[in-house]
Amino acid sequence: MTARTIAAPRIAFLVPLLLVVACGATVEQSAPASPLPSTAIEEPSLTPVPAGPSGSPAEPTQFVPPTPVCPAPDGAVDVPAVSVSIGGGPAIVATRGSASLATCSTVATVDAALPDPETGLTTHEGDRLTLALPPGWQFLRWEGFDRPAVGDGGNVWPPIDTPQRPTTIEVPVPFRPGASIAGYTLTITTDDGRIVGTLEIRFMTSLPSS
Numbered sequence: 539m540t541a542r543t544i545a546a547p548r549i550a551f552l553v554p555l556l557l558v559v560a561c562g563a564t565v566e567q568s569a570p571a572s573p574l575p576s577t578a579i580e581e582p583s584l585t586p587v588p589a590g591p592s593g594s595p596a597e598p599t600q601f602v603p604p605t606p607v608c609p610a611p612d613g614a615v616d617v618p619a620v621s622v623s624i625g626g627g628p629a630i631v632a633t634r635g636s637a638s639l640a641t642c643s644t645v646a647t648v649d650a651a652l653p654d655p656e657t658g659l660t661t662h663e664g665d666r667l668t669l670a671l672p673p674g675w676q677f678l679r680w681e682g683f684d685r686p687a688v689g690d691g692g693n694v695w696p697p698i699d700t701p702q703r704p705t706t707i708e709v710p711v712p713f714r715p716g717a718s719i720a721g722y723t724l725t726i727t728t729d730d731g732r733i734v735g736t737l738e739i740r741f742m743t744s745l746p747s748s
Contacts, residue, residue: 601679601699607731610641617648620724620739621670624659624711629670632722632739639735654687654719658742666708667743669722674729676703682722684712687742703727715747 617637623629635652638645661667671677677700685692693712700707712718721740727733 601697601725603678603725603734603736604727604731606640606642606734608642609732610643611728611732615639615641615644615646615733617735617737618672618675618726620737622659622741623668623670624661624665625668627659630657630659630741632669632741635738635740637735637737639733641733652721652738652740655740655742658717658744661711661743661745663713663745665711667711667720668706668708669724669739670706671726673705676705676727676729677707677724678703678727678734679725680707680709680722682709682720684710684718684720684743686714687717687719712743712745715745717742717744 617634617639619634620632621629622632633652633655634650636647636649638647640646659667669677669680679697679699680695681697682695683692684695691714693710695710709720709722712720719740719742721738723736723738725734725736727735
């Protein structure tokens, strides 16, 4: 059997204070320092603050048109005409500008200049304009503007969604006396959802001076 050597553990001694006095030397031990007076630490007073809403504020939801349903309709897709009327009065057809119509397999785009119409509807204070699509089409969203036919100034109408998908919508009548030009960007779809698109229209209104 091979003998093993076990090293003895080292023991550290803590010596609080060791005074070494040499021959003939006098060592004076200084008196211990006086303890510092204890000072009470005052914690700052905190004023409760009402908690704010948790999380970051929600961002407004961006409008996304629905995806066209398949199968795509057979044949060419025609841009629908939009009629404009006041109440149950006679209607005019709005001047049509650029348009884009999409199916599940194709996208048709028409780029067209949109001149100011020279004729339109005579309105009165308190009237409401009705925009109507032909049978088989529905409104998804609209936004627009109106301005004087001559001169500066105007109004901007922010986007308004129409989740009920109506076939007619009411829009404000320009309230300024004289002739005004009204323009709208419409997002539309067919009843069966196989066509989704946007189109621009423009028409004139005239409010007699009182």
